[in-house]
Amino acid sequence: DPVRYISNHSSGKMGYALAAAARDAGAEVVLISGPVAIPAPSGVEVRNVTTAADMLQASSEAVDAGCDLFIASAAVADYRPQSCEADKIKKTSEQMALPLVRNPDTLATIAARADAPFTVGFAAETTDVARYAIDKMQRKKLRMIVANDVSVPGLGFNSDNNAVTVFWPDGQASIGPDSKQRIADRLMVLIGDHLDQAAG
Ligand code: PMT
Numbered sequence: 001d002p003v004r005y006i007s008n009h010s011s012g013k014m015g016y017a018l019a020a021a022a023r024d025a026g027a028e029v030v031l032i033s034g035p036v037a038i039p040a041p042s043g044v045e046v047r048n049v050t051t052a053a054d055m056l057q058a059s060s061e062a063v064d065a066g067c068d069l070f071i072a073s074a075a076v077a078d079y080r081p082q083s084c085e086a087d088k089i090k091k092t093s094e095q096m097a098l099p100l101v102r103n104p105d106t107l108a109t110i111a112a113r114a115d116a117p118f119t120v121g122f123a124a125e126t127t128d129v130a131r132y133a134i135d136k137m138q139r140k141k142l143r144m145i146v147a148n149d150v151s152v153p154g155l156g157f158n159s160d161n162n163a164v165t166v167f168w169p170d171g172q173a174s175i176g177p178d179s180k181q182r183i184a185d186r187l188m189v190l191i192g193d194h195l196d197q198a199a200g
Contacts, residue, residue, distance in 0.1 A: 013158070016031070024188075025189075028045075029043075031047070032074075034074060056104045070118070072122060082101050111140050118191075118198055120145070122148070126151040168194060
């Protein structure tokens with residue numbers, strides 16, 4: 001309704017650090033961002049979105065325009081409320097049920113394109129991190145996936161630090177715990193090596 005929404009703990013820090021790392025590596029960067037409270041890195045083109053559908057549209061347009069590498073670190077909601085009320089919902093019964101419907105999956109949609117760029121996903125997990133991340137990489141047809149255990153206090157959502165394990169079809173590498181910026185810088189080197197290999 002006009003005064004309430006469903007969200008999560010994502011601050012955008014990991015994604016913004018990746019955008020800065022890609023810029024520093026010499027890339028032309030388009031940063032597609034949901035609402036956050038941190039400044040965007042300088043020298044990158046920012047497209048602001050608020051819904052999962054907007055994120056898919058902005059991402060599709062960026063890939064249409066030409067893109068070698070697509071990294072998805074946003075914590076996009078898997079479901080959204082079926083309807084949005086024009087006026088504030090009033091308190092009535094002791095319980096209420098809010099029907100949710102599936103959101104489009106930007107990452108899977110981009111990776112499924114015939115002209116897909118080298119596509120890297122993230123996996124935010126709380127248990128069986130490696131198993132779920134590898135399953136996501138295979139299901140969504142990704143070249144690499146960056147897994148983080150978001151149940152560890154002080155890491156992951158909203159913190160300045162993280163620890164990740166990157167998986168690709170025949171290997172893996174762990175980075176951190178470290179600052180999100182240093183992790184992003186090291187991720188960019190690793191992803192760049194794989195991108196170069198894929199380009200032959
Ligand atoms: O923003 P910070 O506070 O810095 O926190 C960083 C982070 C914890 C959000 C980040 O490191 C991270 O893990 N990002 C991915 C969060 C997530 O939504 O993971 P997932 O396992 O639910 O989704 C898997 C992948 O599908 C992700 O690449 C996600 O961007 C993508 N996805 C998910 C749902 C959806 N509707 N569309 C998508 O594209």
